[in-house]
Amino acid sequence: MKKILLLSASAMLALSSCVSKKQFTDLQAKQKETQDLLNSATVKLNSCLEDRATATARATALEEQVADLRKNNDNLTMLSSKGASNIEKTLESIKEKELKISRLQDALTQKDSVTLALVTSLKREVGINDPDIEVNVEKGVVFISIADKLLFQSGSYNVTSRAKEVLAKVAKVVNSKPNFECMVEGHTDSVPYSKGVLIDNWDLSVKRSTSIIRVLESLDVNPGQLIAAGRSSYVPLVDNDTAENRAKNRRTRIVVLPKIDQFYDMIEKEMKNLSAGN
Template sequence: MKRIFLLGALSAVFLTSCVSSKKYAELQSKHKETQDLLNSATVKLNSCLAEKENYKEQMDLLKANNKELINNMGNLTTLTSKGADNLEKSLESLREKDLTIRKLQNAVTRRDSVNLALVQSLKGVLGNLDDEDINISVEKGVVYVNISDKLLFSSGSTTVSARAKEVLGKVATVVKNKPDFEFMVEGHTDTVPIRTSAIKDNWDLSVLRATSVVRILQDEFGVAPARMTAAGRSQYVPVASNDTKDGKAKNRRTRIVILPKLDQFYSMIEEGMKDPKIN
């Protein structure tokens, strides 16, 4: 009987022990699964935290860039405003320069028109004179009347010939009708030296011939003396070579230089400034 009881007790203990091991294994398996899930969640959490930190750094960088862009836009606005001001000043300066240039061009155009009219008048009154004796030209806005000494003077003389007085009278008629012009009478010689009791050298000869022409224009044709200048250039402004006879003949000449008064030229500019086409 006791033996049977002992065996029953042992069987109960054994069965109880078997059930506990099975449950333990189940629990251990669930624990492992739970631990695996926890580890996986921890990894994901750490990954999310890392991404969050990365996003935070990117957000800070974007904020900094945004702030810099805003500052740059402000600076750009300032620079654009200054650039616009500078551009406007430059344009205004260009407009002023363009206006000045147009005023000067207008004055020069008017001067050239007056000179052209003067040349036509001179050519009209002088008629068909030989080109070797008299030549009219315009250079740099100045009218030149070149008269050969063959027409004006005898060799070595300062006395104006009768034929030359006729020519000077026609020139006087034109210049008297142009009161806004002044003119200079220049005497020129060749390189052949001269020395007499009254003439020391070619300087004297060129000046004396110029003053002879000026006196004729003043005394016989009524040209205002204040409008005239007598000048001698001697042999130093040749128009041809002095090595030939023809060249020397061309260099022996009297030149009348007709030019507008400076104040008249300024007046042209001032009148141009009043021109509605300019202003």
């Protein structure tokens, strides 16, 4: 009997450590890199819009000059072929820059549109009237934050029946978007934890994450879209100085985001086009 218990404990310990910290860290780094690129693209776009306004004003003045010269045959002879060529080149350059700006605007707009559509879907499916469920956007990423009391019994990583109802709604949205990834983050309070084979709050946060992921898998969510992550007590919403605050910090955050590479490649391509045009 003791051997069976030891084998069971060892299996649970191995399961709780299955999270790839590198995968989670890489995703965070990729997210920051993409956000930085979006910020850079926005600055570049504003600069290009200013350049376009200046160039358009210049082109308008040149076109007016050409019109005046054509009205007067004597003055028309003053318009050299070189001058006419320069005007045509200026107009062509403006058209090319407008095309590149439009493509960059489309890339940024598409990213914003996808994010907005996802938030709308999640709020409709999950329900925003429950104060213990929050759907929001943070740094371009959509997330659902679910209070601990909806998901687990105190000090446990076994998912409650009510949690399965909420997760069924999340699974419906994720299943409708196969090109999205879903990262489940477990968060605890600062009270030390050590029960059974779990060593501390790191273990508990990760174990809760994998428990949620198993429920999502049972709801036919593609495992390739899922990422398990534990944050222990190191990303609190508020100070852990009261029971009420500790309850706020005990939560699970489900981050739903388009696969970053798609938008990264798209925006990077348009940034290169703008640089080449300059």
